[in-house]
Structures are given as C-alpha cells and as structure tokens.
Amino acid sequence: MDLRFTADELAFRDALREFFGANLPGDLRERMRLGHMPSKEDIVTWQRILNRRGWAAYSWPMEYGGPGWTPVQRMIFLEENQLAPAPEVSSFNITMIGPVLIQFGTEEQKQRFLPRAANIDDWWCQGFSEPGAGSDLASLKTAAKRDGDHYVVNGQKIWTSTAHHADWCFCLVRTDPQAKKRQEGISFLLIDMKTPGITVRPIISIDGSHHLNEVFFDDVRVPVTLLVGEEDRGWDVAKFLLGHERTGIARLGKSKERVRFAREMAREMRTNGKPLIEDPAFRQRVAQLETDMKALEITQMRVVSAHDKSHGGKPDPLSSLLKVKGTELLQATTELAMDVGGPLSMPDWAHELAALSNEPELGPEWATEATRSYLFLRAASIYGGTNEIQKNILTKAVLGL
Amino acid sequence: MDFDLTEEQRLLRDSVERLLADHYAFDKRRAYLAEPDSWSRALWAQYAEIGLLGLPFAESHGGFGGGPIEVMLVMEAFGRVLALEPYLATVVLGGSALRLAGNEAQKSAMLPKIAEGDMILAFAHGERQARYDLTDVLTTAKPRGSGWVLDGGKSVVLHGDSAQRLVVSARTAGDRDAADGITLFLVDAAGNGVARRSYPMRDGTRAAEISLSEVEVGNDDVLGEVGAAFPVIERVVEAGIAATAAEAVGAMETMQAMTLEYLKTRQQFGRPIGDNQVLQHRATEMLMELERGRSMAMLAAMMVEEPDAAERAHNIAMAKVGVGQASKFVSQNAIQLHGGIGMTEEYAVGHYFRRCMVIEHLFGDTAHHLSRLADEIE
Numbered sequence: 071m072d073l074r075f076t077a078d079e080l081a082f083r084d085a086l087r088e089f090f091g092a093n094l095p096g097d098l099r100e101r102m103r104l105g106h107m108p109s110k111e112d113i114v115t116w117q118r119i120l121n122r123r124g125w126a127a128y129s130w131p132m133e134y135g136g137p138g139w140t141p142v143q144r145m146i147f148l149e150e151n152q153l154a155p156a157p158e159v160s161s162f163n164i165t166m167i168g169p170v171l172i173q174f175g176t177e178e179q180k181q182r183f184l185p186r187a188a189n190i191d192d193w194w195c196q197g198f199s200e201p202g203a204g205s206d207l208a209s210l211k212t213a214a215k216r217d218g219d220h221y222v223v224n225g226q227k228i229w230t231s232t233a234h235h236a237d238w239c240f241c242l243v244r245t246d247p248q249a250k251k252r253q254e255g256i257s258f259l260l261i262d263m264k265t266p267g268i269t270v271r272p273i274i275s276i277d278g279s280h281h282l283n284e285v286f287f288d289d290v291r292v293p294v295t296l297l298v299g300e301e302d303r304g305w306d307v308a309k310f311l312l313g314h315e316r317t318g319i320a321r322l323g324k325s326k327e328r329v330r331f332a333r334e335m336a337r338e339m340r341t342n343g344k345p346l347i348e349d350p351a352f353r354q355r356v357a358q359l360e361t362d363m364k365a366l367e368i369t370q371m372r373v374v375s376a377h378d379k380s381h382g383g384k385p386d387p388l389s390s391l392l393k394v395k396g397t398e399l400l401q402a403t404t405e406l407a408m409d410v411g412g413p414l415s416m417p418d419w420a421h422e423l424a425a426l427s428n429e430p431e432l433g434p435e436w437a438t439e440a441t442r443s444y445l446f447l448r449a450a451s452i453y454g455g456t457n458e459i460q461k462n463i464l465t466k467a468v469l470g471l
Numbered sequence: 472m473d474f475d476l477t478e479e480q481r482l483l484r485d486s487v488e489r490l491l492a493d494h495y496a497f498d499k500r501r502a503y504l505a506e507p508d509s510w511s512r513a514l515w516a517q518y519a520e521i522g523l524l525g526l527p528f529a530e531s532h533g534g535f536g537g538g539p540i541e542v543m544l545v546m547e548a549f550g551r552v553l554a555l556e557p558y559l560a561t562v563v564l565g566g567s568a569l570r571l572a573g574n575e576a577q578k579s580a581m582l583p584k585i586a587e588g589d590m591i592l593a594f595a596h597g598e599r600q601a602r603y604d605l606t607d608v609l610t611t612a613k614p615r616g617s618g619w620v621l622d623g624g625k626s627v628v629l630h631g632d633s634a635q636r637l638v639v640s641a642r643t644a645g646d647r648d649a650a651d652g653i654t655l656f657l658v659d660a661a662g663n664g665v666a667r668r669s670y671p672m673r674d675g676t677r678a679a680e681i682s683l684s685e686v687e688v689g690n691d692d693v694l695g696e697v698g699a700a701f702p703v704i705e706r707v708v709e710a711g712i713a714a715t716a717a718e719a720v721g722a723m724e725t726m727q728a729m730t731l732e733y734l735k736t737r738q739q740f741g742r743p744i745g746d747n748q749v750l751q752h753r754a755t756e757m758l759m760e761l762e763r764g765r766s767m768a769m770l771a772a773m774m775v776e777e778p779d780a781a782e783r784a785h786n787i788a789m790a791k792v793g794v795g796q797a798s799k800f801v802s803q804n805a806i807q808l809h810g811g812i813g814m815t816e817e818y819a820v821g822h823y824f825r826r827c828m829v830i831e832h833l834f835g836d837t838a839h840h841l842s843r844l845a846d847e848i849e
Contacts (some may be wrong), residue, residue: 071473071474071475071476071540071769071772072472072473072773073472073769073770073773074472075472076472119822130798142472146685151789217829235543238668281472311619333848347848350842352844353845353846353848354841354842356845356846356848357841357842357845357847357848358792358841360789360844361789361792361793361841361844362763362793364592364767364770364786364789364793365766365767365770365789366763366766367791368766368767368769368770369762369763369765369766371472371474372474372769375472375473375474375475376474379475389764391758391759391762394759395759395763461752461755461756462748462750462751464755464758464759465751465754465755468755468758469751469754469755469758470731470735471731471734471735471745471746471751471754
C-alpha cells in the first residue's frame with residue numbers, strides 16, 4: 071500500500087501545471103478564481119486549447135483522439151484543471167456522448183461526431199428528464215414514431231442544461247409504447263437542434279442564471295441513421311452513459327479550490343475585531359471541511375485504483391458514494407465562500423456590475439459570485455441522479471437490501 | 472498510488488482471521504473477559520506462535536520486520552471480533568517506545584521477550600490533570616546516586632494491571648506544559664513504590680491508576696535521551712492512533728454487517744424492516760461513514776512512518792477526526808436500527824459500540840484533534 075503518486079505520475083502532474091500556467095488565459099483564470107460561472111465562450115476557448123494539446127477528450131482512447139490516459143492520470147488531470155482554476159470541459163461532449171458513440175455508435179456516427187465533440191465544434195446537451203420522468207427516468211413519454219427512414223419525435227424534455235447553446239441533443243425517446251417493461255421500448259437518438267419543430271424555453275434558476283431549459287419537440291423529423299445502438303434498447307445505452315467515468319463526479323479539485331479561495335478571502339474580512347481567519351469557529355469549520363476532503367480524496371483514490379487494476383471494467387457502485395459525498399462537499403465549500411463575504415454576499419448586483427462598469431465599485435465580485443454559486447449548486451445533489459437515488463443504488467448494489 | 476496488499480500481507484491477514492474465527496465467537500469472548508486479566512493468556516501464546524507479537528520489530532530482535540500496514544491488518548481483524556488482548560499496550564505503544572528510543576541493550580533484552588509472548592508492557596504517560604495534553608506531565612524524576620527516583624501518578628494506563636514493565640514518562644526538567652524536559656523510564660511494575668489500582672474500562676478491557684512513590688530506577692532504565700522524550704511520545708501516540716483507527720474500522724465492519732442482517736430478518740408490519748427506505752438510507756449512510764473511516768485508517772497507517780513530523784501529525788490528526796466521527800455515526804445508528812435488542816448487555820452490538828466509544832476517547836478525541844487542525848490554519 072502506498073498513497074504516493076509514482077515519479078511518472080508526479081512528472082505528469084507537473085507537465086499539466088506547466089501547460090495550464092502557460093496556456094490558461096490570465097483574464098479567464100482570474101474570472102474563475104473570483105468564482106464566475108464560465109461563459110460558453112470561456113468553455114469553448116479552453117476546451118479548444120486543451121484539444122490542440124490532445125487533452126480535451128481526456129477519457130477517450132487514443133484511436134478516437136483521446137490521450138489514452140490511465141484512470142489515475144484522468145483523476146490528476148481533472149483535479150489540476152479544477153485547481154488551476156480553469157473551466158471544465160463539456161461533460162456532455164466528453165464523458166457522455168463521446169464514450170457512448172465509442173461504445174455503441176456506427177463507424178459513420180463516430181467519424182461524424184467524435185472529432186467535433188472533442189473540439190466542441192458541436193455543443194451537446196442531454197435530453198433525458200421530462201416533467202413526469204425525473205428520478206423515475208424510465209417513465210419517459212417523448213415519442214418517436216417510425217415514418218420511412220425518419221423518426222417523428224413529439225414530446226417535452228425539461229431541466230435541459232445549456233440547450234440554448236446546443237447544436238445537438240442526445241435524447242431518450244419512447245419507440246415502443248406497448249413494451250412489457252417500461253425500460254424496454256426506449257431508444258437513444260441524436261437530434262440536430264436546428265431541426266424544425268424544436269422550441270427551447272429558458273428556465274431561470276434561483277441563482278438568477280439561465281442554465282436550464284425546457285425543450286419541446288413538435289413533429290421533429292430525425293433520420294434513422296441517428297439512432298444509437300438498437301431500436302428499443304436505448305436503456306442499455308443510458309445505463310452505460312450514467313455508469314461511465316463516474317469517478318470524476320466528486321469534483322474534489324473544485325471543492326479544494328473553493329476552500330483555498332475562502333481561506334484567502336478570510337484574511338481580508340473581519341469578525342469580532344480580528345481577521346476572520348483567526349476566528350476559532352471559522353477555523354474549525356475549515357479544519358472539518360479539509361478533513362472531509364482528505365477522506366474523500368483517499369476514497370476516490372481507492373475507487374480509481376481499483377478501476378485502474380480492473381482495466382476499466384464495470385463501474386464501481388462506490389462511485390455513487392463519491393457522488394453523494396462529493397456534492398455535499400461542493401455545496402459546503404461554496405457555502406463557506408459565501409459566508410466569508412457575510413453581508414457583502416447578499417446583494418445581487420451582477421447586472422449592475424456588468425452594465426455600469428465605469429461606476430464606483432459596488433462591492434467585491436467574489437462575494438456576489440459566491441452566493442450565485444451556492445444557490446446554483448443546490449442542484450448538485452439533484453442532478454446526475456439525486457443523492458437519494460444514489461443511496462437507493464448503494465442499498466441495492468452494495469447492501470443487498 | 473497503490474492500495475493492494477502484498478502476498479505476505481494477504482497471508483498475514485488470512486492467518487489472523489483464521490485464528491480469530493476459531494477462537495473469538497462471542498460466547499468465547501465472554502469467557503476470556505471472566506479470566507483474571509480479562510483477556511486470554513492462552514490466545515496470547517498463539518499470537519506469539521503465528522508471529523503477531525513481534526510483527527513490527529526487526530528480525531534481529533526476534534521480530535518480522537513488518538510496518539504500520541501489517542499492524543493495521545492485525546488491528547482491523549482484532550476490531551472485528553473485539554479482541555481483548557493487550558496488543559495495543561504491549562506491541563504498539565510499549566513496542567514503539569522501545570523501538571524508537573531504546574538502546575541496543577534494552578531492545579535486545581525486551582523485544583524478543585515481547586515477540587515470544589513473555590512480556591506485557593504498558594505505556595504510562597497520561598496523568599489525571601492532563602486530559603489529552605501530551606506535554607502536561609507532573610510526575611517527576613530526580614537524580615539520586617547512579618540512578619533516578621520517580622514520584623507522581625499515571626492515569627488510565629491501558630492494561631497497566633497485567634503489565635510487567637511500564638514505560639513511564641516523568642519530568643526531569645521544565646514546567647508543567649513544557650515539551651522539553653520529559654524523560655521516559657522503564658519501570659518494573661512490581662517494584663518498590665509502585666502501586667496499581669486496576670479497574671475495567673467501559674468496554675471491559677482493563678486499565679489502572681498507577682502511583683509512583685520514591686520509585687528507584689537505574690540509569691540503564693532511561694529510555695532514550697534524558698529530557699528529550701517528547702518527540703518519541705508523540706510518535707508512540709501516533710502509532711496508537713493509527714492502530715486504534717484500524718481497530719475501529721474492524722468494529723464498524725461488524726456492526727454494519729450485524730445491522731444489515733437484522734434489517735433483512737427482523738419483521739414488523741408483516742415485512743422485513745429493511746424494506747423501509749428510511750432505514751435503507753440510514754444503512755447506506757453507515758456504509759459511507761464506514762468507507763470514510765477505512766480511507767482515514769489507511770491514511771493514518773501510511774503516515775506513521777512519514778519522516779516530515781508536521782505532515783505526519785497533520786494527517787494523523789485528520790485521520791483521528793475522520794475515524795472518530797465515522798465510528799460514532801456507525802455505532803450510534805447500529806444501536807438505533809436494532810432497536811431495544813441493541814441496548815442489551817447480552818447482545819454484541821452494544822459491546823462494539825462501547826469499544827468505539829473508548830477508542831474515540833483515547834489519544835485525543837475528535838474535538839481535541841479538530842481544534843489542533845484549526846490551530847494550524849494560517
């Protein structure tokens with residue numbers, strides 16, 4: 071047993087740091103450091119910089135344009151990218167549709183979509199949830215009826231992150247409403263967002279941002295060549311997608327980066343007549359978070375190490391544990407950053423900051439952004455399978471109850 | 472980064488588990504508790520036979536040259552069955568003090584005896600006023616003739632009643648809380664001026680209050696350098712934290728398994744109580760805490776021999792916090808999910824609960840270490 075990285079892994083990490091140091095644009099790094107949500111342009115810019123180096127599709131094998139890294143290298147990459155702090159590559163492109171096409175796609179689909187997904191020439195979104203199908207995903211109703219060499223899609227998706235940016239949507243649709251089991255009769259379709267009949271409506275979330283959408287499909291014609299896997303077997307594809315590369319889900323680097331930032335800001339803020347960083351209650355809260363992060367770090371290393379040994383076998387049900395604990399920490403660390411700002415974290419002056427950039431300063435951007443982030447990340451324990459669903463998975467897969 | 476065991480480590484784990492499976496059914500444990508020392512001398516001899524008692528000692532001292540990972544595996548297995556024998560006191564605490572501070576004569580006189588099962592040690596450091604502060608030593612040692620004379624008292628000395636020799640800390644210089652000026656002595660437990668009052672701890676293991684009144688020891692009984700024992704004491708305690716962290720993980724594993732079994736078999740409202748989602752999620756949270764504890768016990772074991780003292784102390788304090796919180800969650804909920812039966816002396820879960828409770832209060836509790844970590848923040 072040994073916790074330490076090998077010399078090769080350390081050299082790998084140093085090479086990443088050097089690259090990030092030299093190639094991450096300074097203004098982008100500063101925006102990320104202050105806690106801004108990266109814009110579409112920010113994400114595209116950084117993912118293309120990474121892709122030129124061959125790193126954007128960090129989890130893909132080399133034959134498909136990935137770097138062919140080991141699970142340990144991928145873990146190091148994600149953490150260093152988050153610590154930089156740089157925008158994260160599009161998970162829809164890289165850890166969802168990419169691996170799905172590599173596993174299930176036709177040769178034509180792979181050639182058409184993979185290079186563009188890596189370079190984010192296509193921005194992908196995920197059409198899974200519906201108003202009546204949240205945690206109970208298999209009850210989805212959006213229908214796709216075969217009509218010659220097309221499917222005709224009708225229905226509605228919801229909570230579709232960044233659909234308003236998207237060029238393409240990978241969608242679960244019902245192709246056989248008569249199937250005996252609900253999981254049967256579902257298919258996995260790739261839909262061009264420019265197809266007539268698609269309407270995207272914004273959902274403004276409690277942080278004030280437009281990230282989520284409703285997507286309506288009204289007689290949308292999709293060529294059958296855009297079916298992934300077999301018709302009526304889309305549930306297998308979805309299960310593969312949800313089980314793939316879950317170790318990154320803890321986003322531990324992000325939590326670490328937020329605590330580092332909160333500690334930095336706590337030197338500037340005061341409480342009871344002294345710097346906040348000297349306040350015993352604050353210090354204890356930080357110590358607890360750092361202890362919890364350390365525990366999760368070791369657990370993540372255990373999961374990744376087991377994954378490494380099994381040469382990428384089946385997903386470890388303990389990745390559900392990483393999701394639950396990782397998102398709890400992400401929420402707790404962003405809450406910490408917000409609390410450091412105190413009353414300065416409460417104003418919602420993002421719009422004024424943008425519009426009146428020549429006016430006298432309103433207050434620290436980082437404080438208002440910390441609150442935006444705190445609010446936005448209430449979703450972390452809901453998306454990707456709610457934390458309660460993750461506990462159901464653990465209950466069945468590990469406890470056998 | 473590697474979490475695999477070597478072939479030898481796997482063999483070690485298997486042989487310990489086999490031995491304990493044969494000898495530590497819960498009714499047998501009850502019988503050991505009723506023996507004079509509240510542990511089994513017969514089993515101690517078997518531990519010696521399969522090499523457990525010399526595990527972390529050098530081969531030249533009758534040992535097996537194992538390290539903290541090997542100790543972790545043994546302690547985890549002990550934790551699963553709540554083994555009562557004074558392994559922590561003798562091999563981990565006393566043994567570490569000897570290994571780290573002893574001169575060649577002391578080591579070759581004592582370590583082989585420990586390995587053979589003929590020597591029980593106790594680490595007599597804590598004092599009644601000190602709570603968890605390792606520097607708070609009031610017991611004194613004053614030079615007299617060619618040796619020293621010790622006066623004072625040691626409190627909650629684990630297995631202090633069955634030990635033949637005590638590793639006693641005493642102040643040879645400095646004031647109450649000074650790190651400098653503390654010295655370790657090897658003291659004959661049956662020697663003149665040593666009075667021991669023994670009692671059971673809440674988990675059934677035994678400990679003793681030890682008073683030292685004009686206890687004379689020779690210069691050759693000084694363990695390590697005069698006045699410079701504090702770094703050794705810290706390392707002994709760190710080894711103790713790592714070992715009990717692993718023991719707590721073993722205890723948590725058993726509690727988790729017992730609770731799951733109970734959820735599957737106990738029927739209420741015409742179905743197993745484990746059909747209730749609220750209990751399923753509680754059991755899942757117990758699992759997550761167990762895994763947190765396991766990660767932290769591994770961290771502690773892998774840090775015991777870290778040369779950078781600050782790094783070592785920092786990580787081991789984090790491990791103590793993580794394991795303490797995890798084991799408290801698992802044990803409190805193990806009782807809760809069992810309901811009334813979990814409250815009974817007759818049933819095993821309450822014994823595991825109490826062992827974890829005692830472990831949390833050894834070597835600094837969660838709040839103590841959390842506060843140390845908080846103090847480090849710059």
